[in-house]
Amino acid sequence: xxxxxxxxxxxxxxxxxxxxxxxxxxxxxxxxxxxxxxxxxxxxxxxxxxxxxxxxxxxxxxxxxxxxxxxxxxxxxxxxxxxxxxxxxxxxxxxxxxxxxxxxxxxxxxxxxxxxxxxxxxxxxxxxxxxxxxxxxxxxxxxxxxxxxxxxxxxxxxxxxxxxxxxxxxxxxxxxxxxxxxxxxxxxxxxxxxxxxxxxxxxxxxxxxxxxxxxxxxxxxxxxxxxxxxxxxxxxxxxxxxxxxxxxxxxxxxxxxxxxxxxxxxxxxxxxxxxxxxxxxxxxxxxxxxxxxxxxxxxxxxxxxxxxxxxxxxxxxxxxxxxxxxxxxxxxxxxxxxxxxxxxxxxxxxxxxxxx
Numbered sequence: 445x446x447x448x449x450x451x452x453x454x455x456x457x458x459x460x461x462x463x464x465x466x467x468x469x470x471x472x473x474x475x476x477x478x479x480x481x482x483x484x485x486x487x488x489x490x491x492x493x494x495x496x497x498x499x500x501x502x503x504x505x506x507x508x509x510x511x512x513x514x515x516x517x518x519x520x521x522x523x524x525x526x527x528x529x530x531x532x533x534x535x536x537x538x539x540x541x542x543x544x545x546x547x548x549x550x551x552x553x554x555x556x557x558x559x560x561x562x563x564x565x566x567x568x569x570x571x572x573x574x575x576x577x578x579x580x581x582x583x584x585x586x587x588x589x590x591x592x593x594x595x596x597x598x599x600x601x602x603x604x605x606x607x608x609x610x611x612x613x614x615x616x617x618x619x620x621x622x623x624x625x626x627x628x629x630x631x632x633x634x635x636x637x638x639x640x641x642x643x644x645x646x647x648x649x650x651x652x653x654x655x656x657x658x659x660x661x662x663x664x665x666x667x668x669x670x671x672x673x674x675x676x677x678x679x680x681x682x683x684x685x686x687x688x689x690x691x692x693x694x695x696x697x698x699x700x701x702x703x704x705x706x707x708x709x710x711x712x713x714x715x716x717x718x719x720x721x722x723x724x725x726x727x728x729x730x731x732x733x734x735x736x737x738x739x740x741x742x743x744x745x746x747x748x749x750x751x752x753x754x755x756x757x758x759x760x761x762x763x764x765x766x767x768x769x770x771x772x773x774x775x776x777x778x779x780x781x782x783x784x785x786x787x788x789x790x791x792x793x794x795x796x797x798x799x800x
Contacts, residue, residue, distance in 0.1 A: 449598070450708045454590065454658050456597040457622040462604050463615075470620035473764045474799065481759050486644065489749035496730035496745055499577035503729055505551050505558040507580060510722045511588050511715065513682040515663060519550065526552045526561065533662040536586050537653040539634050542736055547579060565735070572738055579735040584723065585756070586649040590658045592716040595708035596798045597622060602705075610699060610775050613796040614712060616766055621798060626651055632755050645750040648734045681722060684786055688714045691782035699775045713768070714783075717758065717795045724757040758793060759800040766796050 459467050508516065508529060519526035529549040536544045543566075550562045562569065563576045570576055596618040602608070603615045625631050632640050632647040633654060640646035677683045689710050696706060732744040733751060740748075760766070768776040768783075769792055776796060783791035 450595050450602060450705070451598045452594045452659055453597060454593050454622055455626060455655050456601075457619050457626060459620070459623065463601065463619050466600070466604075466615060466617070467620045467623075470617050473761050474617050474621070475624075477759050477761050478754065481754055482643065482645075485750050485753035488753060489644070489746050492728065492749045493742060493745055496728055496749075499573045499729045499731055501551070501560040501573075502558050503726060504549075504560055504573070504577050504580065505553075507577070507584070507723070507726055508549070509681055510584065511592070511682075511685075511719045512580070512584050513680070515588075525554050526550065531583065531663050533660065534583065534587065535653055535657040535660050536583065537650045538582065538648040538734055538736075539650070540734075540736070542648075542734070544579065544583060544735065547583065549576075549580070574731050574740055575735060575738060577729065578731045578733065578737065581731070582649065582733070582735050585647075586654050587657045587660070587663075589716075589719050589723070590654055591661075592711045592719055593618075593622065593798055594658055594711070596712045596716075599705065599708040599712055600797070608701075610701060610773075611705075611709075613766055613771050613773070613776065614709065616797045616799065618712070618798040621800070626655070632751060643750075644747060645754045646747070647751055647755070681718075684790060685715065685718065687786050688718075688783060688790075691786065692779060695775065695779045695782055698778065701775070712798055713796055714794055716798050717793055718790060720756060720758050720800065721790075721793045724752065727752055727757075760795070766799050767792065768794050768796055771796060 512529065515529045515531070516527050517530070519528055527550070531547050534544045534546060538544070545566050547565045548563070549560065552559045552561055560576065563579075564570065565575075565579050570579070600615045600618050603611045625633060629637050629639055630643070631638055631651070632645055633651045634641075634646065634648055635651045638646065678687060689706075692710055692714065693703075693706055696703065696709070727749070730740050730745045731748060732740045733748050734744075737744060768780045771777070780791055780794075783794060
């Protein structure tokens, strides 16, 4: 077996001979789902135009309860019930030359619910709830969530090159999916030549900045993410992620899987799929994908909805879903049983690899 070397490179997605069979599988089983989903997304997005609502403080704070929860800290001045989320160094860029350099959110929780106290972006205070939610969504999708993809390509190459049969299902889709995201003309990411904006689901984040930001860990500097997730309480989203990692660690030990693969496999399977599932619960909010937009026109609302349904919501082939629940092999069934003890609904949506 070759030495285990899992590198953080979302752009390591070339169709080399050893992974060519994965591209064929992806094009045969997973790619058609996006064409089918596009029809559904178009019709459902038209319906959503009549029921969408403006984001509230509760929505803003609730959305941060996804994988962004690792950034939540008690207020620096020690005020009870007040918390902060601070990003000091961000590399993301969007159409029109927009750059997200930094942002900071302060909010309060209590018997009367949650309240956003202050939000600044690039040093400027923002009160508009459209813009606040849009900025947080933009950062989460292009930075926090993208980091769950970061080790997948290298992990897949390790599984294929070393013929790790016990993890075969964890090699599916990831590399060809990332190739399509970064190089295909139908990718949702903004770049020259893309046609996604004409098909309604085009995003505003640029490909180059997503790749650059994917390796930017400055927001987590000085923090132990796993321990911080634990501090949120065992039944919170973050707490369940922490317990899931422990479950995966124990299952890997029972099946004699290299412990060096723990964190890459954790992000590749559990974190990625649960983050998609969790962030898709805000489908009825009206906001623009571009953080600079102060209002949300009918087209912008339609565009946001198309992107969420086609790209953010889980999208699996029912004949080959690759969920750990559907894989009748000892390792995946063992992991599924352990995750069901934490949350049965959560266990049902976990996939063996980055599938969408």
